Amino acid sequence: MKINWGTAIVLVFIGFISFIMFFVIKMNTDKKYEHDLVTKEYYKKELAYQREIDAEKNARALNNDIDIQKTVQGLLITFPREIEYDKIIGAISLYRPSNKGLDFVIPIVLKSHTLVIPKDRMIEGRWNITIDWRHEETPYLFKKSFVY
16 A cells, blocks of 8 residues: 555644644543642732832832842841831741642731841742831831752
């Protein structure tokens, strides 16, 4: 049996479409390839985005930014010296992109301009930190990715 060009092209197209369909079906049915949204309430968080933009703008207007350093005790967070530390309230969120089970949130309770997150809470690797804080009713937001 002789195969002409037209038949060969049709067979190649059928083979290619079958190959693509195999991978589409495999990716949609295999539990190993399931992925969650970054946050459970993604759409609700999206609506509050303008407040975040304003808070980040307030943080950039400060003379000094928040400083983050890895120390022997853990992760040292230093707030700007120009702000009275006893009037700062808020929360620090640490997000681990590779494992949502390692994510945690701690409230900001300051006895000086610094706060230490103990090293036993931190695992080496990439982290995203979000510090959402207020000083005298002015919101501030600090976000940064770092490697611990």
